[in-house]
Amino acid sequence: MYDLAAMGAWLEFAVRWVHVITAIAWIGSSFYFIALDLGLHRDRNLASGADGEEWQVHGGGFYHIQKYLVAPDHMPGGLIWHKWQSYSTWLSGFALLFLVYYLGAEFYLIDPAVMALAQWQAVLISLASLGFGWVVYNQLCKWFVDADQTVLMVALFAVLVAMAYFYTSVFSGRAALLHLGAFTATIMSGNVFFIIIPNQKIVVDDLMNGRTPDAKYGKIAKQRSTHNNYLTLPVIFLMLSNHYPLAFASQYNWLIASLVFLMGVTIRHYFNSMHARKGEPTWTWAATAILFLIIMWLSTAPMFRGDDADMASGPGQRFAQAEGFDHVQDIVMGRCSMCHAAEPFWDGILWAPKGVRLDTPGQIVANASAIYLQAGLTHAMPPANVSYIEEDERAAIRAWYAAATGG
16 A cells, blocks of 8 residues: 555645646736736727737737727627636645645644644634635725725735734744735635626626626726735745745744735836836835845744643654654654754754754654655655665654554
């Protein structure tokens, strides 16, 4: 029978691959259409009645693109809808959230030092928070649809800061930043699923039935599309943050996450201004650099991570009491803890890689699955086998894991 842990690892890899592919497709189309809309020449009296046009060259050919402010006078054939990218990205992302953080809640989602939660409680909070985010954001958009959009963006930023603080007060640092990314991505996908596509369908239906489409549907859809444009870069940062403990394991991780949203605004403002031919506001690069330097400074504040897991009860009990644990503890202490420690003494390592510490029995138990996959089943760790772990030691890790899991 094929190793279930290996199957799970490959499934996670496959879903992550799909998630990255679909995210590239979604982000690419989003950036392209925002740049296209901003760059349209609207000072031309077009015979077609279009609002603006642009000529582009790519792939050995020329493209003549026109945009109608509301809709053309008749329904064109072969209309292409841009929606699968958003839906596939969210669905694959949620599948990854389920595989890594829900099934592995005791290791990745819950940190007893932050809040002692049962697995079902943590998962329920996660699900409820994603739904809450869409409801609050959608209501804000309805309130401010005719107001200065800057006011709406400030209100949205306040919500994101509050959620950053909430997540870091409930989940592990790694899960907190990942969830803030999922929270924001849910808002973005909700915009496409609940607002942009339905509004476009209303316009199409009006055209097919000989009615003049109402311009308000296009206005609302563009508002939400613009929000997605400014939120994209922070979401990418937050999704990558789980690989960098300097981001998620800092005492001020919630503040770091908040500043990332401001960097997303400054970066996109530069490109949006350039595409709209309104100049190149180079001050945005200085502002972004300053924000990033502040983030770097905040990340070096005292890092936090829970000490020993409770080995007397819960999921750690079976690993702590399994045959061979004492031997595996000696192996990990000798081969891994020189880097994976509160104060690593391996040259060039300043913080435990990915925030994983293995210098106490409780931490070894808490990371049992990772130790098995990285150093027992595969040779991924230590990297390049720098600590010269022996094959019989890897076998001991596999035997200990099997004894604990009944494998």
